[in-house]
Amino acid sequence: MTKIKQNNNGLLLKLLLLFILVISFTNTKSQTNTGITVNGTITEEGTKKPLSFATVALVTVRDSSLVSGAISNANGGFVLKNVPAGTFKLKITFIGYNTLRKNVTIQRTSSPLNIGNFILSVEKNMMKEVVITGSMPVLVKKDTIEYNADMFKTEKNAVVEDMLKKLPGVEIDGAGKIKAQGNDVTKVYVDGKQFFGNDPLIATQNLPSEMIAKVQIIDKKSDQAEFTKIDDGDIEKVINIVTRQGYKHGNFGKSSFGYGSNDRYDAGVMFNNFEGDRQISILGMSNNINMQRFTLDAGNSLLNRRQSTLGSARSGRMGGGGGGNRGGFTAMSANARGLSANGISTTNAGGINFHNKFGKKLELTSSYFFNGTETKNDQTSLTQTIKGDSSIFKRDTTSSMTRNLNHRISLELNYQIDSMNSILFRPNVSYAINSSDRNSSSITNGQSGYRLNESNTSSSSDGTSLNSSNTLLYRLKFKKPRRTFSINFGNSIKSGNTDTYTKSLLTIYNTSKIPGSSNAPTVTNTDLYYDGKTTGDSYNVRLSYTEPLTKYQSLELNYYYSVSNNTSIRKAYDRNPITGLYDKPDTAYSNQFNNTFINQRYGIAIQTQKNKLMYTFGLGLESSQINSNTHIRDTLYDRSHKSFNFSPTASLNYSFTNRTKLNIQYRGTTNEPTVDQLQPVVTNPNSITQNVGNQNLKASFTNDINLNYNNVNLKTFSNYYFNLQYSNVLNAISNYYVYGPNNEQLIMPLNVKGSYDASASTGLGMPFKQNKYVLNTSASVTWNNDINYIKNSPTSLTLDTPIDFVGASRNVTRALSLGYNLMGTLNTKAVMATLAGRMNYNRAWQSIQTTTNSIYMSYNIYGDIKLSLPAGLLISTDCQYNINSGYSGNLNKPYTLWNAGATKDLFKNKKGQIKFQILDILKQNQSIKRSISGINIVDTKSNILTQYFMFTFVYNFNNFKNMGNNNPRPDGMRRFGPDGGGFNRGGGFRGGMD
Structure with a gap:
């Protein structure tokens, strides 16, 4: 009996170690797959000025599945890597400009393929709602990984934590402790600003998920290292919540009261007043069901x-x-x-x-x-x-x-x-x-x-x-x-x-x-x-x-x-x-x-x-x-x-x-x-x-x-x-x-x-x-x-x-x-x-x-x-x-x-x-x-x-206030999938954007 148990334990160890090798090999293999490198440029109609930070998405004609994506650089150039041969749909989007859609055929070649220059025209009425399609769900900027919240659906009345649980590479345990890329998250910021001091749980378990435009996961250096630009080894994993423009100008919040068997109760209220750089949040809670929604120490x-x-x-x-x-x-x-x-x-x-x-x-x-x-x-x-x-x-x-x-x-x-x-x-x-x-x-x-x-x-x-x-x-x-x-x-x-x-x-x-x-x-x-x-x-x-x-x-x-x-x-x-x-x-x-x-x-x-x-x-x-x-x-x-x-x-x-x-x-x-x-x-x-x-x-x-x-x-x-x-x-x-x-x-x-x-x-x-x-x-x-x-x-x-x-x-x-x-x-x-x-x-x-x-x-x-x-x-x-x-x-x-x-x-x-x-x-x-x-x-x-x-x-x-596309939808649900959302460059976290 003991021998069988020991054999089972050994089998478990072998299976676990095998899995570690498999996922490492799978990732390595995915990185070594070679395809065609495709490049091009983007300019503005009339002025012919290059457009940087435009979103480029190459998708399949059949179901619009993403094949490759990129963001244009300061010269308007973009590079799409590992593209297979075939015919695809190219989508180029930028806030304030009409979306460009064009079918392109990629032929197999051993050298990079230039598909030319693409011209974006200015939206005639920029004050109207601008719908951006083909948003990138993930962007990487130096020490920051940025997720587009529109690509990760949450239910009505969900909180920030519910959104984080859906992100690739993010884990949350039963106590609310967050890990990102295997490291503990020590702080959560809102638009790059501290929120209730050093307590991440107040933000993740009380703020509504529908306010999120982007989630940034940042390797933040110490204040002194950020200033001197010399690494002192003091790095912490933090999360920055970038709010939607609509939430940056107005009042929002919720109140709740619950009562149940055995005289269990749970009551809470949260009120937020955001007006540009000014943020005021008031929070209150009372319950006897072991719910703290904050960190004791x-x-x-x-x-x-x-x-x-x-x-x-x-x-x-x-x-x-x-x-x-x-x-x-x-x-x-x-x-x-x-x-x-x-x-x-x-x-x-x-x-x-x-x-x-x-x-x-x-x-x-x-x-x-x-x-x-x-x-x-x-x-x-x-x-x-x-x-x-x-x-x-x-x-x-x-x-x-x-x-x-x-x-x-x-x-x-x-x-x-x-x-x-x-x-x-x-x-x-x-x-x-x-x-x-x-x-x-x-x-x-x-x-x-x-x-x-x-x-x-x-x-x-x-x-x-x-x-x-x-x-x-x-x-x-x-x-x-x-x-x-x-x-x-x-x-x-x-x-x-x-x-x-x-x-x-x-x-x-x-x-x-x-x-x-x-x-x-x-x-x-x-x-x-x-x-x-x-x-x-x-x-x-x-x-x-x-x-x-x-x-x-x-x-x-x-x-x-x-x-x-x-x-x-x-x-x-x-x-x-x-x-x-x-x-x-x-x-x-x-x-x-x-x-x-x-x-x-x-x-x-x-x-x-x-x-x-x-x-x-x-x-x-x-x-x-x-x-x-x-x-x-x-x-x-x-x-x-x-x-x-x-x-x-x-x-x-x-x-x-x-x-x-x-x-x-x-x-x-x-x-x-x-x-x-x-x-x-x-x-x-x-x-x-x-x-x-x-x-x-x-x-x-x-x-x-x-x-x-x-x-x-x-x-x-x-x-x-x-x-x-x-x-x-x-x-x-x-x-x-x-x-x-x-x-x-x-x-x-x-x-x-x-x-x-x-x-x-x-x-x-x-x-x-x-x-x-x-x-x-x-x-x-x-x-x-x-x-x-x-x-x-x-x-x-x-x-x-x-x-x-x-x-x-x-x-x-x-x-x-x-x-x-x-x-x-x-x-x-x-x-x-x-x-x-x-x-x-x-x-x-x-x-x-x-x-x-x-x-x-x-x-x-x-x-x-x-x-x-x-x-x-x-x-x-x-x-x-x-x-x-x-x-x-x-x-x-x-x-x-x-x-x-x-x-x-x-x-x-x-x-x-x-x-x-x-x-x-x-x-x-x-x-x-x-x-x-x-x-x-x-x-x-x-x-x-x-x-x-x-x-x-x-x-x-x-x-x-009426802020156009970034307002919350009346039914509380956000646009979802490739035809919703947008890349908002505002409200970023200074530590990860330099």
């Missing part, structure tokens, strides 16, 4: 992105699992995403976003957003922990209620002093009030099933936190081209207060005797109050000077300095049994910790750009210093550590064509430990598992290499990508696990050698029949190699137990994860449908105990369909079948999540709708997750939202 997302590895312990970051619509698909039902969130949440949120230009020099974007959530969560987890050559098993049951209230304000001010000087200022402030109540119990057994320990804990906490950050970038251009100077200053300030009450009862059984012996267990009862305060501030500055060396080369000199200070004060008090007050200081769990981290970097870089190749090489000399001191029980512990690293940078960008590009990046960064990792104190007293910091930690240094290959085929409009990533960490921060004779556990962070990870992903997005069908497929493989240490101590562990490495064993955790996704969509006027499948294979090895190698898999099959019927009726249903294997106990049971709904248009102008939905029809929804971290394998099952139905009323309101 968006206020700090930029900081998290740039410092994502700071102080992180490397410990087998491998996880997965099923439950709801996790990980692979977004259900078509409007509220179905709430079925995939753990717990039951009530959410209230709202905010305002403002943007405007004041004259030609000043541009301002600002937003305020608040959210309040209350979540009830019940979880059961099963944990297998490796203890040398054996394992222990723990079952935890936890019930919690958390309440969070957050306010965040963000601002961006761009001031163009003159043609040579500019200032960019970005301040952000967030304030949070949090509280929680938690009850938990656990039972731990040994490998043979005998009881080791058990615990019961209850706690409650209340806290506040205030965070602010500012960045100020001054940019100076000199008269000499490519000579620049810039200074980037940043600072942050944070403070927090937390009051925590905790009661616990811990029972430890004497495992030196056989269960049932007369040895009495050890029982410890704790009742404590903690008063915690944290403060911190940081400052950094970066200076950069660039100088042209030759026509093709530029030099950059830069200097970076940063300093951060953190203070943590914790005072513990025992409950006085006489007074009932917490007035007895407990010095064992009280401490004060101060930490200062200083980082400096001197850098030089040379960039060369010639023809299709651009490469940058740089070298940095980087020093870091950690100073910390800790007060524990009237004793002061001081620690100081300095380190020095060479920090090289390198990048290579090669454009095979303007549609096929290769990018390779290398970057080295220094990362400081967190305050909790440095504090040499126990953070969770009276628990069988104690965490203690390590004041001797060193800063880690990460080497990152990334390779990205991307190709857009303008003949088929397919998009192929391949990404490769490798990262190794010097002095990586991992964990040291020490076990006492009664299986008590002490966990301490430490620096290790040998940690690295690697990943590869590939994908192909391909439309067919003028985007009537779209196929998206992707595959990925990830490998983690993490180090930790384990020791069995012969003596009981106490606060005063000295920690040494005598007898410690080195454990290597290796984890392999394979994933494959396949999704096809159908888009017609009457039917929209999706069929998708997903497979994840995970395996982990522990060097210290080979018998605990873990294999687990998950499979998902998903389908949905929407039918547009007469009389304004739309019916829909979606279904997902989930299979898990390799989990603990009964967690491998398959389940089906099925939802259905219907929508009816109301009123003469169809601005209103009434909707009915029923979710989780079969009452089978569940949440299951496995995570592997260091020496722990954890299976978790959580409570989750289950079956309910809801009636919802929606009203759309809009008032637009």
Whole structure:
């Protein structure tokens, strides 16, 4: 039986690797198909001036299927590649000009074929509606891939996310997280402007899809790199939504209210007032169906992105699992995403976003957003922990209620002093009030099933936190081209207060005797109050000077300095049994910790750009210093550590064509430990598992290499990508696990050698029949190699137990994860449908105990369909079948999540709708997750939202100025296919258009 299972696993691996090779070969083959190269020119009637940016489409005579397409250059010239011999229809379109249609015959020839000059006449009445035919569904502009929204149909009342899901090469998971060409999308802009700060979900899950003229996917460089034109390796994938002209001048929005069974409700309103450069958006929502439609920590997302590895312990970051619509698909039902969130949440949120230009020099974007959530969560987890050559098993049951209230304000001010000087200022402030109540119990057994320990804990906490950050970038251009100077200053300030009450009862059984012996267990009862305060501030500055060396080369000199200070004060008090007050200081769990981290970097870089190749090489000399001191029980512990690293940078960008590009990046960064990792104190007293910091930690240094290959085929409009990533960490921060004779556990962070990870992903997005069908497929493989240490101590562990490495064993955790996704969509006027499948294979090895190698898999099959019927009726249903294997106990049971709904248009102008939905029809929804971290394998099952139905009323309101073709159509549907839409050159994103 085991052998058969292993053979099946091996077959799955072989099939997956075979698929990766097949789609890579398929794409390569499609690029090497040779045809005839056809060229020509386009000029204006009368003036004979060349027309640039005209759209050229060569289509079949029979069904107008696109054969090849191009955009005319500055000289009016165009080139059509890989054209087969035959007779075709040539269409040339340009805004404000009459469309030219002409049949052309292409004869086979070994040299490029010139088909002559084509003259476009000016439209007689340009104020009337201009209908452009033959629009290109995909355009490529340097670092930007642009999709024409008219070529991707969405239903009425759809949001931006529904449009993005239909684009080739774009994937959205069950939490709304977007990937484009295999990379995470960090921001979503509207007409090149920030929309509610750094929160992409507010734009994608609230703005209507019918406002979209184009979707631009951009590899955005940092503000400083965009200015200096020298790559600093800081690149993020962003999306820019270019709105239709009609939406740029008027009011639009919608309001909705839904109520259903079990007192479920969902209400929301969004109002937008756009007038040219001025944008005002107001948003409000309230529901108890786990729908947030925003990102909880968006206020700090930029900081998290740039410092994502700071102080992180490397410990087998491998996880997965099923439950709801996790990980692979977004259900078509409007509220179905709430079925995939753990717990039951009530959410209230709202905010305002403002943007405007004041004259030609000043541009301002600002937003305020608040959210309040209350979540009830019940979880059961099963944990297998490796203890040398054996394992222990723990079952935890936890019930919690958390309440969070957050306010965040963000601002961006761009001031163009003159043609040579500019200032960019970005301040952000967030304030949070949090509280929680938690009850938990656990039972731990040994490998043979005998009881080791058990615990019961209850706690409650209340806290506040205030965070602010500012960045100020001054940019100076000199008269000499490519000579620049810039200074980037940043600072942050944070403070927090937390009051925590905790009661616990811990029972430890004497495992030196056989269960049932007369040895009495050890029982410890704790009742404590903690008063915690944290403060911190940081400052950094970066200076950069660039100088042209030759026509093709530029030099950059830069200097970076940063300093951060953190203070943590914790005072513990025992409950006085006489007074009932917490007035007895407990010095064992009280401490004060101060930490200062200083980082400096001197850098030089040379960039060369010639023809299709651009490469940058740089070298940095980087020093870091950690100073910390800790007060524990009237004793002061001081620690100081300095380190020095060479920090090289390198990048290579090669454009095979303007549609096929290769990018390779290398970057080295220094990362400081967190305050909790440095504090040499126990953070969770009276628990069988104690965490203690390590004041001797060193800063880690990460080497990152990334390779990205991307190709857009303008003949088929397919998009192929391949990404490769490798990262190794010097002095990586991992964990040291020490076990006492009664299986008590002490966990301490430490620096290790040998940690690295690697990943590869590939994908192909391909439309067919003028985007009537779209196929998206992707595959990925990830490998983690993490180090930790384990020791069995012969003596009981106490606060005063000295920690040494005598007898410690080195454990290597290796984890392999394979994933494959396949999704096809159908888009017609009457039917929209999706069929998708997903497979994840995970395996982990522990060097210290080979018998605990873990294999687990998950499979998902998903389908949905929407039918547009007469009389304004739309019916829909979606279904997902989930299979898990390799989990603990009964967690491998398959389940089906099925939802259905219907929508009816109301009123003469169809601005209103009434909707009915029923979710989780079969009452089978569940949440299951496995995570592997260091020496722990954890299976978790959580409570989750289950079956309910809801009636919802929606009203759309809009008032637009007459802007011609780009106005929304009265029935809410846009022109679709080759005879609709148009190429609007306005409203682009400056980062991708230079």
